[in-house]
Each structure stands twice: as C-alpha cells, then as structure tokens.
Amino acid sequence: MSIPNPIDPNLLLSRREFTASTAAIGAAAAFALPSFGKLSALREENTLRVGVVGCGGRGTGAVIQALKADPGSVLWSMGDAFEEQIQSCLHYTNESMLDLDDEQGTDAWSKKIQVADRKFTGFDAINQVIASGVDVILLTTPPAFRPEHLRLSVDAGKHVFCEKPVAVDAPGVRSVLESAKIAKSKSLSLMSGFCWRYQDQVKETMHKIHIGGIGDLHTIQTTYNTTGWVQPKARKSGWSDAEFQLRNWQYFTPLSADHVAEQAVHAIDWQAWAMQDRAPVRCFGVGGRQTRPDLAETGNVWDHFSLIYEYDNGVRGYHMCRHWPNTPSDNSAYFLGSAGNCTMQVWNGNHTIEGETPWKGTAKSNDMYQREHDVLFKSIRNNTPVNDGKFMSHTSLLAIMGRMAAYSGKIVTWEEAMNSQVALNQQSWSFGERPTPTTPIPGTIEEI
Numbered sequence: 001m002s003i004p005n006p007i008d009p010n011l012l013l014s015r016r017e018f019t020a021s022t023a024a025i026g027a028a029a030a031f032a033l034p035s036f037g038k039l040s041a042l043r044e045e046n047t048l049r050v051g052v053v054g055c056g057g058r059g060t061g062a063v064i065q066a067l068k069a070d071p072g073s074v075l076w077s078m079g080d081a082f083e084e085q086i087q088s089c090l091h092y093t094n095e096s097m098l099d100l101d102d103e104q105g106t107d108a109w110s111k112k113i114q115v116a117d118r119k120f121t122g123f124d125a126i127n128q129v130i131a132s133g134v135d136v137i138l139l140t141t142p143p144a145f146r147p148e149h150l151r152l153s154v155d156a157g158k159h160v161f162c163e164k165p166v167a168v169d170a171p172g173v174r175s176v177l178e179s180a181k182i183a184k185s186k187s188l189s190l191m192s193g194f195c196w197r198y199q200d201q202v203k204e205t206m207h208k209i210h211i212g213g214i215g216d217l218h219t220i221q222t223t224y225n226t227t228g229w230v231q232p233k234a235r236k237s238g239w240s241d242a243e244f245q246l247r248n249w250q251y252f253t254p255l256s257a258d259h260v261a262e263q264a265v266h267a268i269d270w271q272a273w274a275m276q277d278r279a280p281v282r283c284f285g286v287g288g289r290q291t292r293p294d295l296a297e298t299g300n301v302w303d304h305f306s307l308i309y310e311y312d313n314g315v316r317g318y319h320m321c322r323h324w325p326n327t328p329s330d331n332s333a334y335f336l337g338s339a340g341n342c343t344m345q346v347w348n349g350n351h352t353i354e355g356e357t358p359w360k361g362t363a364k365s366n367d368m369y370q371r372e373h374d375v376l377f378k379s380i381r382n383n384t385p386v387n388d389g390k391f392m393s394h395t396s397l398l399a400i401m402g403r404m405a406a407y408s409g410k411i412v413t414w415e416e417a418m419n420s421q422v423a424l425n426q427q428s429w430s431f432g433e434r435p436t437p438t439t440p441i442p443g444t445i446e447e448i
C-alpha cells in the first residue's frame, strides 16, 4: 500500500484533479458548498476578511477551504517570503473559483477574491497582512515561524487557523500555549491543522477506545513510514544561505523540526488523542540518516526514528517513522487493550476491534481539511470560539520530545522537554548568511 502524502490533497490544481485526489482519501464531502443564495444576499458588514501567510501547498488548500467554509468569507490579503508563491497561490485559488463558477453557473465565487494589491513579501509579510484589516488569518509557513506569527495575530485580535506542528522547539511550544491563553481571553477562535481530530472515522474510533471498547488500553503502536518526501531543490546562484534553507525548509531541523515532528506528528497525535492528551512520563528512542543522499539541499534531518513513550499508568506508546525509498509504506495505528485490539487504517477506512466484543467502525469518511474550516468559521459566526491551543501544543511537544530523545540518545522526561531552553532559531531570519545545522550524532549532545 502506498500512503497518499497528506500534502497532496490540499494543493488544489483544478476541480477535477482535486476531486480525484480527495476521492483517493475517501473525502466524499469535499465539495459541499454553502448556498449561493446566501452569498449573493451577503451584506458588506457580514464579510469575514481572510489573510494567508505562507502561500505554498497547504496555504493554497487552506485559502480555498476558508472561502468555501462561509458564504461571507473573502480572501483579503496574502503574505509570503517569495513573490512567486503568492502568484501561484492566487492562480490556483482563482482557477478553483472559476471552475466552481462554471459548475454552478454563477460568478459569485470569483467575487470572493478581493486581494487587490494587498500582497506582501518578505519576513515582515505577517505584520502587513495583520495591518491590512483581516478578521481571520491562516498561518501556513514552515513551523519555525508559527509561534511568532501566532502571537502577533492574537495580540492584534485575529481569529487563527494554525498549521501543525505549532513550533520546532520547547520555547516555541511555551509561547504557543501562552498565545492560546491570550486567544481565549479575547474570545478569538484558534483552529489547529491537526486535521485527523476533525475526521469522523478516527473520531468514532477514539471515542470507542475512550469508552472502554478494548478494555484498559496498555499499548499503542503508530507508524508514518513513507518512501520519500518533498523533492529537494539544488541551490541556484544568487540564493543566500537563508533563501536556500527556506526553499528546502523540510530538510533543516530549525525550520521544520525534522520529519518526526513535521509530518509523523499526525500519527503521534493519534497516540496523544487515545491517551486523552495525558502527558507521558518519559521517552527514549533511536534514529538516524541512513538512506538520504548527502547533498547540501537535503540539509541535516534524519530519515528514520523509532520512539518509546512511557506513561505513569503503565501504557507504552511505540512510534516509528521513516523516509526510505523502495520500502513498504505504512501509516496506521494499533491500540492494544485488556479486552481487545483495535486496528486503525485511516487511508482505507478500516477501523476494527478484535477481542471480547468485536467491532467495525461505521462512520463515513469526510474531508477533514474542509471540516476544520467549517468548524472555525461557524465558531466565529456564532461567537462560540474554538480553541485547539492546548492539544496542538501538547502533541507538537510530544513529537519534539521524541526528536530530543533520539538526537541526544538520552531518556527525556516530559518536564525536561517542556522546560528545555534550547531554541533552534537564535539568529533571527533575514535574507543573508546562515550557518548550516549539523546532522545530530547521539551521545554528543549535551543540552536537549
């Protein structure tokens, strides 16, 4: 089985391609549209202005989902480190809107793009998007910038959609926890990109586990094994160190947090969710860089991790992730309990329990990416703010803690991880010189 890359379904190229890609993950509700009657009756004061910062694959997907989620949402301003990313995002968003117009026989959707000249580039784009008068901001840059962007957004009173992971290090996680509190105190909605929390089949299975469907849970196994990752880009002349790293951000730990925390964090989130977001006592693990070609553009990140989390109630969580070409993919979870074992294969919708009371999940699949935005915009309209701040920070730290343990070779406690003072981006970001981070060697790292 090959695992669809969670990045792919979100880059909306055209209606046909999108429908095909979402069908691949069983997203039947991908094109559930709000009524056009409602949209055309829209008054100016009912508009929700959306800004996006980080106009890549996920930013483009999130824009389209935000525009579909609410009859009054309009794309108001855009920010990215690079101009062409804004153009590309706008192109695909426009194309999808036109496609929908054709299908529906109306140009109502096209009117949702109201960006005009509110397109901002560089590292200061976040400030300009905020200042442009948006109501909702989509934070979809590489994770390194999330804590700062989130704080600026909630300080300015914006509702936020915030992609995962929320940080690359513990100081970032602590900052996000603080920002979540600020959002709460201001009645702002804060939606995370931990999309499985909004997928009905996984929700049903988690509920089943929580109500004792497998008896007492004692072991969790999760995997995120894939054969590859985003294609790295060779350095072009004229690119500064910073630009080179940004264009290959997945491959540099200070930008991405490494794949265990950037990508496999989705599977680690299933563990967190099954444990009802209880913190583990400690974690240890192994990993390395075995098959990644040693190129400048493949940075310093590892290509495999294997982690063991221990909880105070005796539960153990085992997580494995890898990027190894020519090997089998797997992205699934197994929950073992005193009365049965649950298998959760999210990509083919196989959710079963074998044991004392056998069970098969009956929930229908849904487009979890769209659902996130539907919930977010509804919460804004109803003034019932959603706030994912705590669990999105907790799960991000869980994965970062695993990376700390594997990189260092040490046993890392939750307290050590949460209180870690190691900041991966001490030098602030600007286009210029930047040292290349080294590939970690276990046993040589003092501070985690």
Ligand SMILES: NC(=O)c1ccc[n+]([C@@H]2O[C@H](COP(=O)([O-])OP(=O)(O)OC[C@H]3O[C@@H](n4cnc5c(N)ncnc54)[C@H](O)[C@@H]3O)[C@@H](O)[C@H]2O)c1
Pocket (backbone or CB within 6 Å): 006, 007, 010, 053, 054, 055, 056, 057, 058, 059, 079, 080, 081, 082, 085, 122, 123, 125, 126, 140, 141, 142, 143, 145, 163, 164, 165, 193, 194, 195, 246, 262, 263
């Ligand atoms: N929930 C999911 O399933 C899912 C899927 C894909 C990606 N993601 C997450 O979304 C985020 C973005 O991933 P992507 O695949 O869209 O990456 P991407 O490289 O396609 O897009 C990132 C964009 O951010 C821009 N950028 C970088 N630094 C910036 C800065 N300081 N200010 C403004 N713009 C900046 C880049 O130029 C780029 O256009 C990551 O955190 C990733 O983990 C989540």
